[in-house]
Amino acid sequence: MTVEPWTVKYRPGTSRDVAGNKTAIEKLREWIDSWSEGRPTKRAALLYGPAGVGKTTVSEALAQERGWDLVEINASDKRSGEILSKIAGLASTQSTLFSKGRLILLDEVDGVNLREDHGAITTILQIIKDTQYPLVLTANDPWDPKIRPLREACLQIELKRLGVRDGLPLLKSILSKEGVKTTDDALRFIIDKDRGDIRSILNDIQLLSGRNRTLTMDDVNLLSGRDRTESVFEVLRVIFNSRTVAAARRALSISDLDQEMLFQWIFENAPYQIPKPDELERAISALADADMYFARIRKTQSWHLLSYALDLMTAGVAVAKQTPTSGWVPMKFPQRISSMSRTRMSRDLRKRVGVAIGQKSHVSARRAQQLYLPLIRFAYEHSPEKFEQIAVWLEAKDELNEMLSAELK
Amino acid sequence: MLTLMEPALWTEKYRPKTLGEIIDQEEIVSRLQEFVKRAAMPHCLFAGPPGTGKTTAALCLAHDLFGVRFQDVFMELNASDERGIDVVRTTVKEFARMASLSSVPFKILVLDEADNMTSDAQSALRRTMEKYTDTCRFVLCCNYSGRIIEPIQSRCALFRFTPLPDEKIVENLHRIAKNEGLKFTETGLKSIVEVGEGDLRKSINTLQAASSMSKGITEESVYQVVGRAKPTDVHEMLNHALKGDFIKAREELRHLLVRYGLSGSEIVRQIHSEIFRLAIPEKKRIDLVEAVGEIDFRLVQGGDEEVQLSALLAKLASEA
Numbered sequence: 001m002t003v004e005p006w007t008v009k010y011r012p013g014t015s016r017d018v019a020g021n022k023t024a025i026e027k028l029r030e031w032i033d034s035w036s037e038g039r040p041t042k043r044a045a046l047l048y049g050p051a052g053v054g055k056t057t058v059s060e061a062l063a064q065e066r067g068w069d070l071v072e073i074n075a076s077d078k079r080s081g082e083i084l085s086k087i088a089g090l091a092s093t094q095s096t097l098f099s100k101g102r103l104i105l106l107d108e109v110d111g112v113n114l115r116e117d118h119g120a121i122t123t124i125l126q127i128i129k130d131t132q133y134p135l136v137l138t139a140n141d142p143w144d145p146k147i148r149p150l151r152e153a154c155l156q157i158e159l160k161r162l163g164v165r166d167g168l169p170l171l172k173s174i175l176s177k178e179g180v181k182t183t184d185d186a187l188r189f190i191i192d193k194d195r196g197d198i199r200s201i202l203n204d205i206q207l208l209s210g211r212n213r214t215l216t217m218d219d220v221n222l223l224s225g226r227d228r229t230e231s232v233f234e235v236l237r238v239i240f241n242s243r244t245v246a247a248a249r250r251a252l253s254i255s256d257l258d259q260e261m262l263f264q265w266i267f268e269n270a271p272y273q274i275p276k277p278d279e280l281e282r283a284i285s286a287l288a289d290a291d292m293y294f295a296r297i298r299k300t301q302s303w304h305l306l307s308y309a310l311d312l313m314t315a316g317v318a319v320a321k322q323t324p325t326s327g328w329v330p331m332k333f334p335q336r337i338s339s340m341s342r343t344r345m346s347r348d349l350r351k352r353v354g355v356a357i358g359q360k361s362h363v364s365a366r367r368a369q370q371l372y373l374p375l376i377r378f379a380y381e382h383s384p385e386k387f388e389q390i391a392v393w394l395e396a397k398d399e400l401n402e403m404l405s406a407e408l409k
Numbered sequence: 410m411l412t413l414m415e416p417a418l419w420t421e422k423y424r425p426k427t428l429g430e431i432i433d434q435e436e437i438v439s440r441l442q443e444f445v446k447r448a449a450m451p452h453c454l455f456a457g458p459p460g461t462g463k464t465t466a467a468l469c470l471a472h473d474l475f476g477v478r479f480q481d482v483f484m485e486l487n488a489s490d491e492r493g494i495d496v497v498r499t500t501v502k503e504f505a506r507m508a509s510l511s512s513v514p515f516k517i518l519v520l521d522e523a524d525n526m527t528s529d530a531q532s533a534l535r536r537t538m539e540k541y542t543d544t545c546r547f548v549l550c551c552n553y554s555g556r557i558i559e560p561i562q563s564r565c566a567l568f569r570f571t572p573l574p575d576e577k578i579v580e581n582l583h584r585i586a587k588n589e590g591l592k593f594t595e596t597g598l599k600s601i602v603e604v605g606e607g608d609l610r611k612s613i614n615t616l617q618a619a620s621s622m623s624k625g626i627t628e629e630s631v632y633q634v635v636g637r638a639k640p641t642d643v644h645e646m647l648n649h650a651l652k653g654d655f656i657k658a659r660e661e662l663r664h665l666l667v668r669y670g671l672s673g674s675e676i677v678r679q680i681h682s683e684i685f686r687l688a689i690p691e692k693k694r695i696d697l698v699e700a701v702g703e704i705d706f707r708l709v710q711g712g713d714e715e716v717q718l719s720a721l722l723a724k725l726a727s728e729a
Contacts, residue, residue: 267716267719271655271656271659271723272656277653277655277723277726277727277729278727280655280723280726280727281720281723281724281726281727283723284655284719284720284722284723285720285723285724287716287719287720288707288712288716288717288719288720291712291713291716291717292707292710292712294713295710295711295712295713296710296711298711299711335663336715355490358487358490360416360418360421361418361420361421362464362468362485362487362521363464363487363521363522364487364488364489364490364521364522364525365487365489365490366489366490366672367489367522370671370675371459371610371611371614372418372614374614374618374634375418375614375615375617375618378618378621378634379617379618379621382621382622382623383621383622386620386621387621389417390417390418392414392417393414393416393417393418394417394418
């Protein structure tokens with residue numbers, strides 16, 4: 001069964017379906033329409049705002065509803081000046097087939113790397129000057145000094161976070177289409193937790209309502225109890241989709257997750273997000289190295305070592321993945337975290353059983369488990385009387401019963 | 410320890426009580442009986458694979474020397490459970506220094522799984538052995554004599570225990586099967602011997618497990634026991650990895666760690682011996698030995714078992 005992510009399934013078809021930011025979108029629409037009367041003074045628009053407010057979505061919807069081509073270059077592409085002028089430069093000056101309209105989208109311009117994407121800003125300025133088609137730039141942080149030269153040349157439009165006023169009706173309509181019962185307080189809670197980031201919100205409500213087809217405070221509490229899952233999807237998305245060290249390291253700044261917890265999330269999901277075996281090998285090897293730093297920190301309390309562990313587990317994994325995944329692969333909850341308490345209990349129990357057997361059979365507790373548990377397990381499954389006999393003699397009947405019944409579940 | 414009940418584990422129930430009851434290791438037994446006759450013995454090092462009678466020989470020796478109530482003059486410590494210098498300094502010393510009150514002028518201290526002691530603890534032991542030679546004899550049991558430090562080895566008479574020959578194991582199983590009134594076939598017993606590889610304890614355990622099935626001891630029931638009881642899914646795990654299926658391989662690894670409670674270093678050891686059986690080019694084997702060695706080292710340094718072993722699996726998978 002393939003699960004379509006709700007972020008894709010409920011992507012707005014037209015710019016009028018986008019929730020919230022009505023004035024800003026209207027401003028953008030007017031500017032784009034003004035191109036039909038010749039090139040306006042500002043040939044580029046800079047859409048800025050935090051992640052997940054719909055910058056890319058709005059641009060795509062605007063192009064689509066006009067039947068225009070969309071030429072998109074985003075952060076995961078390499079964009080030195082040369083490459084930019086090849087793609088965007090040509091697209092901005094050459095006419096389209098059947099003289100259709102065209103919208104050029106330069107996504108996440110504040111993500112350009114001054115060294116790796118050498119000459120990018122100059123080239124973008126040149127493209128803005130020459131373009132025959134509307135050019136939309138997006139950025140999280142319009143005040144980033146790197147893109148200061150661009151600011152002047154652009155019409156600046158701010159997109160704000162999704163508020164409760166626009167958010168509630170949107171989420172309610174999605175959930176009712178999905179047949180999920182919900183309550184206002186639960187939705188308010190999620191909108192607030194995810195700080196209006198609609199991508200995270202949709203990921204969360206999809207995850208949380210998957211269990212019981214309900215989304216109430218009970219389901220939501222599950223989320224907050226689980227070490228703030230609300231941002232972890234976003235963090236993982238960034239890590240598994242960044243191609244540069246800088247971008248991956250930024251993932252940490254948007255995460256308030258415990259480091260070792262985050263490690264477990266990355267470790268769990270790596271094989272699903274990185275399908276190519278040689279890339280996966282490098283990623284897991286980086287994680288194993290990070291793990292050694294965690295071990296050293298635990299042993300020596302040298303917390304300054306933490307930064308190496310963090311670099312390895314984020315950037316180390318990100319650069320290992322070179323081939324983008326096609327399609328959406330759902331994130332998995334780390335088995336380790338969900339079974340941690342269970343395992344700890346069973347290890348403890350197993351140890352007590354080992355001691356009991358060891359005392360009667362002249363071997364260490366550790367070896368007793370290896371030597372005798374298989375036999376006892378077998379008796380447990382095939383002959384209750386024989387199991388009983390052994391368990392009583394070992395004076396570990398309760399422990400054995402508890403352990404073996406838990407194992408068979 | 411006084412137990413009123415008859416032992417429920419057959420390995421205990423049928424453990425020989427005296428040296429005369431031991432059915433194999435004739436040469437060793439006769440040397441030990443010589444000690445009993447003269448009521449004198451040196452420190453001893455019993456080395457050999459599991460299930461060949463090291464602990465039994467030590468217990469029987471004590472019994473024959475001191476009689477049925479040998480508890481006061483005999484102590485058995487398991488080095489894996491109670492390792493460390495502290496134990497040597499306190500428990501061992503305390504026992505060793507008190508003179509024996511029995512007719513035999515010394516006590517016996519058996520240290521099981523002595524090769525699991527740290528070398529520091531072994532060094533500490535060395536001095537204790539020397540100092541209390543008058544009052545106490547040590548019997549050290551281990552799988553590999555090479556893991557016992559040289560100075561201790563040189564203070565001990567070395568006894569090498571060898572895997573039991575098949576016919577001795579069959580003889581033993583026969584006796585137990587008759588005594589327990591089991592339904593059994595000869596081929597059933599033979600297959601136990603086959604998987605037992607000269608390890609009598611393992612063979613008796615297999616027999617007892619198979620006896621809990623209603624059909625009795627047949628070839629089938631034995632394989633069913635072994636199939637379930639043998640946690641060597643290590644092979645399985647490696648095969649998944651070699652086929653390029655990392656996710657399956659990691660699942661198998663988690664199974665081994667959580668369900669079977671195998672330790673990381675146990676798994677590393679098993680992988681190490683599997684390397685030479687895998688269908689891979691010769692040069693790869695050596696690469697793998699190095700990779701496995703690195704992980705062994707990392708585990709010693711406190712690395713996480715699952716994460717470090719996963720790195721090895723990912724390496725195998727990428728070469729598939």
